[in-house]
Amino acid sequence: VWPEHWWGLCREIGDRIARLLGGRPGTVQIQPNASVALGVVASCFDFGEGQRRRIITSALDFPTTGYVWEAQRRLGAEVVIIPSEDGITTPLEPILDSIDENTLLVALSHVSYRSSHRLDPRPIVERARGVGAMVLLDVYQSAGVLELDADGWGVDFMIGGTIKWLCGGPACGYLYVRPDLLSRLEPRLTGWFAHAEPFAFDHGPMRYDATARRFAQGTTNVPALYSCRDGLRILLEVGLETIASESRRRGSWIVERALERGWRVNSPLSPDERGGAVMIAVDRPGEVAERLRRRRVLADWRPGVGLRFGPHFFNTDDEVREAMDLLAALTA
Template identity: 45%
Template sequence: MTDALLPWRAEFPILETCTYLVSHSLGAMPREARTQATRFLDAWDTRGVRAWSEGWWQTSRETGDMLAPLLGVPAGSVTMVQNVSVAQSVIVSGLDFTGPRRRIVTPRLDFPTNHYVFEGWRRHGADVVYVESPDGLTQPAEAWRPLIDDRTALVCCSLVLFRSSSITDVAPILERARAVGAPVVLDVYQATGTIPLNLTALGVEFAVGGSVKWLCGGPGAGYLYVRPDVAATLAPAATGWAAHARPFDFETGAIVYADGGERFASGTPNVAAWTIAQAGYRIVNAIGVGAIRDKSLRQTRRILEHARARGWRLRTPDEDARRGGTVTIDVPDSARVAADLIARDVIIDHRPNAGIRMAPHFYTTDEEIDHALAVMDEVTANHR
């Protein structure tokens, strides 16, 4: 069959050196990323401090606005930050844990950084409550309902779970949270760039994520979305001079918050990382996430069927509507199998209590998938 997305392969040099099936962890680097890095370095080299007023200071807004269509949110509502830990810290620092609403509800299967940030707020009065999973793979909506009530200050929900690639049915969770007046932060790290999103339609108050994975944007380019009508009501304690309404007046004392997305900035902008991330954003926007999702479902199905035929244990949902862009396969001695695959230039990764994570992206060929699975056949046979 003709694959209309494969011409984009030429933009990713690493694909010529190995079978790269790890975009759920670190997306391949676009050629333009090097150009973007040089653009930043040239400005620093030739313009020096003048670069701040000639574009650097606007990098967060410029980069966030490139990301906004992929999230389905308006321009000006996405703030670039260093990573999700920073984004979650900004959100939770704007909440009040001295009143009756002290509860943070988050899934046990969430990425650990969310747990670490929220647990730190226990010292300020927060009560962190975990939604347990019945199978270690999914977070059914019915498990959330009894934990979200009028004591809830924040609900955190990952749209796609990082170990299993299971998609959470967020609609009932959002409905319950709205009924009790609790805001929701949706972690879309494992979704953005491979699953179409419309956060405006969902109505979530917050969303967080990063560019390392499906966006092919590299590290250091996290993002925070705050719904525009919510933004002006928050006064985050985790802040910095870039969030001031008049940062270059260097006013001392309490901060006067900026309007819009700048309100949630912190210190000196991470100009280099955000400039580099734009290369991946341009490509994903040009292709369209709908086309990426269609190909992803077809190719992850190819992996699932091969694994099932071999009797390998699957740790990812079979149904298309419940599966993100990754397939997790748990075979005996999976950590060593993963190491052997990588040694043979089949680049995947391994997670404890999950198994081998394998993820095609828009630049992956069917032949690469078949090769990776053939190598896995050989490696697993050697480990019997």
């Protein structure tokens, strides 16, 4: 079944994701999850040589980012974490000021998991290019609900997974690599799938594949590929322009209703600075989320910021309105 079905399925799913990222075919390799994808990127670099050892991240990135880059300190990496004064936004200027000739990689969340704050990658990429640094975006919270432009932005890497906005299941992450880097990087975190001729079962020195497959490891989780196949197809059929427009409209409506009711919104109020989710502060958010779930309203929550509402393209305006009315009743 490998040559007849599964081998091509890896490429098919990768190319569908590449389209949603605004990238070219052949630039995405499926990964076990986003944590492994980030680890693969880290394994491409030698932090013990030269002056470029600085990794720039932010306090609003998902914890995995911090864990992976902190582990690289043992190999010689210098890790700079850009703080957030309000716990909601990451200011652009400190990011740009921290990028210099010692910077190897700027690794940031495009949209924060904590607050839905969205960064504009263009000035970051421009600054990084000017000093010879690379840029990685974690797009877990934006791919599938916002229009992305991997090729146009010029980012070097994107990582994410197919849960959330991409309408897939768990254990299916991905790694996008800028086309001209595909044949230049040799990750230490590797496996037989990354070999140029994996079914030759060659025990000699590693010969990396010339495509994005060089960033693979072992056997792919095939059921995970099937779990996201149709969701990706539907997203492409509906179109990201339509999806992003609806998300922007409904997110703005949620913000307006929340402010009218006197609720604190722990997300940027402007849709230009926000992803697809809106965070609303409530007391005991975990308990409220469970009470909502019992009434068939599915909302996530995060410590310190509250409930996370993220209507997608398949939700209706009536459903969004019902969710807000129910939240008002539960918190009255």
